[in-house]
Each structure stands twice: as structure tokens, then as C-alpha cells.
Amino acid sequence: MPSFRPEPYLASRAALVDRALDRILKDPGGCPPSLLRAMRYSVFAGGKRLRPVLCMAAAEAVGLRASVALRPACALELVHTYSLIHDDLPALDDDDLRRGRRTNHVVFGEDRAILAGDALLTLAFEVISNPQGLSRERVRNVPGAVRELASQAGFAGMVGGQVSDLEAEGKRPTLARVLSIHRRKTGALLSASVRLPAILQGVPPAVLSALTRYGRSAGLAFQVVDDVLNETGDARTLGKAAGSDKARGKMTYPAAAGLDAARRRVDELTKDAIRALAPLGRRAEPLRGLALHMARRTN
Amino acid sequence: MPSFRPEPYLASRAALVDRALDRILKDPGGCPPSLLRAMRYSVFAGGKRLRPVLCMAAAEAVGLRASVALRPACALELVHTYSLIHDDLPALDDDDLRRGRRTNHVVFGEDRAILAGDALLTLAFEVISNPQGLSRERVRNVPGAVRELASQAGFAGMVGGQVSDLEAEGKRPTLARVLSIHRRKTGALLSASVRLPAILQGVPPAVLSALTRYGRSAGLAFQVVDDVLNETGDARTLGKAAGSDKARGKMTYPAAAGLDAARRRVDELTKDAIRALAPLGRRAEPLRGLALHMARRTN
Secondary structure: OOOOOOOHHHHHHHHHHHHHHHHHOOOOOOOHHHHHHHHHHHOOOOOOOHHHHHHHHHHHHHHOOOOHHHHHHHHHHHHHHHHHHHHHHOOOOOOOEOOOOOHHHHHHOOHHHHHHHHHHHHHHHHOOOOOOOOOOHHHHHHHHHHHHHHHHHHOOHHHHHHHHHHHHHOOOOOEEEEEEHHHHHHHHHHHHHHHHHHHHOOOOOOHHHHHHHHHHHHHHHHHHHHHHHHOOOOHHOOOOOOOHHHHHOOOOOHHHOOOOHHHHHHHHHHHHHHHHHHHHHHHHHHHHHHHHHHHHOOO | OOOOOOHHHHHHHHHHHHHHHHHHOOOOOOHHHHHHHHHHHHHHOOOHHHHHHHHHHHHHOOOOOHHHHHHHHHHHHHHHHHHHHHHHHHOOOOOOOOOOOHHHHHOOHHHHHHHHHHHHHHHHHHHHHOOOOOHHHHHHHHHHHHHHHHHOOOOOOHHHHHHHHHHHHHOOOOOOHHHHHHHHHHHHHHHHHHHHHHHHHOOOOOHHHHHHHHHHHHHHHHHHHHHHHHHOOHHHHHOOOOOHHHOOOOOOOHHOHHHHHHHHHHHHHHHHHHHHHHHHHHHHHHHHHHHHHHHOOOO
8 A cells, every 4th residue: 555644644634523523512502611621621632533534534435425424423533532531530440641631530520520421422422413414315324323323332332341341350361351342342433433434325235344344353453552552652652651551450462362462463453454345445545554554553 | 181190191101111121121232231230220210201201292292103202212211310320429419319229329339330321321322213113204303303312411401401500509599590400401301302202203393392392391390399399398208318409509499589489480380381282282181281290299
């Protein structure tokens, strides 16, 4: 893929998403100012916008216009942001720092942080159920997109993975446990990121399957890279304490199988993600490039 | 309304809703058992199912089949249940008892309670986006229903009202503040309860307006009755300490205007709710009866 350069692609798409999120959260009628401040604080906390960018790359791969993919892309980021706010709470991971900034509850208090998370999750469904520029025929596909976001974010997806992760703390890390948690806690929403444009566009089942396989493999690779970086990275690059997973006895791939096996797995998964895209042809170039980029990232 | 008897109506509709909720939460694939226990604990904690019953009565009023209204009705109860779990958390109202039972976080821990709430809110959107028995033509109305639920539950509705309520604690109660909080914190979801079937059915604007006015007036009356009962009821009937609002300096109607004015306001609002239903004719009988019942309730 000599033609695809991930950095400018990520930067330009992330800028579009930032502008769209800013419009959504500019001056939403009826929102108490203090709640809006807490919501905006975490939405604009320097996130890489990976889920929205994957969503826009998948839209390109299935021929859905970028302007139509923007709102589902924003919905994904709103769900991701709420999950970080709630994960950081004292009753959960009790983190004071995220990406080098104070976490939501440290700045706004636990009560506001819980409610800001609730408001962002709810807003995600308002945004995804209100697509713009979708043809009348494809409005029929919107309920399926809402269902996808809800099921991947809910008890069988992200929230369920978070519960399993809590329950696994202190238990012996096994590959089966690690994979089951990673697939739900981070993989599910990354999968939704590439599946949503396909569902809205109403693609043939083979195309949806290809994107599902890409999402599963690239999503898992992403989380294994995260595990590796947590063990080997330095705090300045990570924006949080290195080695914090290990200190907490978290279920990570390196803890279950070692660092070398983790790195090999990332390679295999990335190759599998790229192979999965074969039926989509050249339009899937950005998705291929992003899979490679995610495998090689250093923060 | 000599023909309508609220108790059997409420009991029969609540039983339908209970069965539907039980099916939804029977053995949902991929849900960690401990999370499912925490979700079920609060969903089946003896709630009166008022929002679902209002939804089914509104469905009757607009000619939407009861079997089709059941899933939006369940979604409303899931949202209501999540809001109670989060409101009871130590960082918010710090309540140990609700309806005479230990609150979710007391039984399952704060971390599980936060996540069970998140899972229920997310599930509500999975349920409402997946209606059953809706004609192909009306599937087009589903995104509007999702939007309605999200906007009434979110920053400008229930969550926003909760934030304003937190911020008002200790401030001087004024009618303007009380009304603004009540309209959002409880009124918004009660409004959604009667508007959802109308949106799904695609009724003319005048009918939707009539239901909106009913929802606003009956919803506010409901909350003012709650305020009055909190001040005058006994703990056994309420399932929580009487006078707890006063002790906390909560924004209540009696605190702003006195008990007599509160009771008069309930009467006026109830009459207004019933007047609003005039264009709907006899099919709105259950909604009329429920408005009267809500005004006269003692727990």
C-alpha cells in the first residue's frame, strides 16, 4: 500500500469528526451549562478518534458518502467517551489521569461524572437515530444501525466485557479469558465502527462478513498492542503510568502468553484483517492502511 | 368515567410488561451472569410499571396494537430502572433502600451498580430499535421513536433535570426552579411514554400535540403528588423514609408553595390532562382514568 499514508488520513478525518462533535455539543438546547462543560471536557480531551476514523474508512469501502457516515462516527465516539468516564470512576478503575489530563470525576466530581457519562451514552443514540443525508430508501436501515451500536456497547459487548474484566482481576490470566474480555471490552465497539456504515448502506452479506472479520481481527490486535505498550511504553508517551495493568493484576495478553507471543499475535491478526478485505477491492485501501498503522503505533 | 377501573387495568397491563421484560432478560446471550443478576434485581424490584402502562394506554388511544407497544413499553421501564440505580449511588442520593428493598449498589457493589445501569440504558435502545409486529410502512417511524426516547432521557430531559436537581440542593425553592426540574427529571420520560406509540403509529400532528399536553400535565401532577406524599406519607407505605426530601433541602412543590397549593395544582393539572384528550374520543378512556388514578394515589 504505497499510496496510503495513515497520518494525514487520520488527521483529516479526525478534524471532520471534531467539527461535527463540536456542532453537536455547541449549544444544545436545554442542557444545564455545568453538564455541558463536563460532557465537552471528556469529548475534547485529545482522543485519537480511532473509532470514527475507522467508521469513515469503512464508509469509503462500501460507497457510503462521508457526510452520511459522520453522525454514526460521532455516535461511536460519544459511546467510547462515556465508557472512559465511567471506567475511570473511583468505584471502577479509580484513575486520576487519562491522556495526561485529570479525569472527569477529579474535575467535576463523581456525581457529575456519572451523569455526564449517562448523558453522552444517551446522546449517542439520539445522534445515530437522526442520520443526515441518508436516502429515503436507506432510512429503513437506521433501526438496524441503532441495534448494532446498542448490542456491541451493551451487556454482551462492551459493558459485559468490563464486568468480566473486573471479575478476572487477581485470577490467573489465561489466553481464553484474555481473548474473551478483549473481544468484548474493546473489540465490540471497534467492530461496530466498521459494521455501521455497511448496515446503513445495506451491503450484501458477504461484504458485511468481510468487514466483521476485519473488525474482529483488527480490534483484537489493537487491544493486544495496548497491552504491550502498557508493559513496555513510558508514562509520558502513554499519558498514564506504564506497567499499571501488571500492578493491578489485569488480564492482558502478555500476562497470559508473554510479550513475544503478543507481538506475533498482533502480526497474525493484522494480516488476517487485511486478508478479510480482499472482496472489497481498492476502496478498502484506507482500512488496510489503518490496520497496519494500528499494529505499529507507539502510543 | 364510570366504566374504567384503574386497578385491574394497571394490574393486567403490568403483568404483560413483566412477562415481556422477563423474556428480554431471561437468558440473554453473552451476558455475564453476575451482570444479569444485578440488572434483573432492579428491573424486578416491585415497580408499578407506570410508564409502560401509560405507553400501552396511549397505544390504545391511537390504535396501535398492544403487542406492538410492548417493546417500547419495556424500553421505557429499562430507562426508568437505570435512572433509579444511578440516582441511588453513594455519589448521588446515597440511598440504601428503595421500595423497602436494599438498593442495587448495596447488594452488588458500586462498580456493578454503575455497569448494570449502563447496561440497562443501552438495552433500552436495543429493545426500542427492534419493534415486533410493526408494519413495513411504520418501520420508517422507528428512528423517530429512538430519538424521542433519547432526547427525553438525555441532557435536555431526565439527566439534565437530575443535574439541575443536584445543583439546586440547599438553594431557596422557587416555583420556577421546582417546575423546571420536575418537568425534566420525571416529566420528560412520562411524556415520552405517551408520545412513543403516537410516533410509531404516525398520527396527525394534532393528536401528537394532545398527547404531549396530556403527558406534560399528568407527568407534572405525578411528581407533585410524589412531593406531597414524601412530606405526609408514612415510611411503610412509601418504602423509604418520609420527609427525606425536606431533610435534604430538595426542590419540591410544597417547599416552594406549601401543601395546599401543591394539592390544588395537582387538581388543575389533572383536569388539564383530561381536557387535552378531548380530540381522541372514547379510545382515550384509559388515559383519562390513569390521570385521575395518579392524582389520587397514596403510595
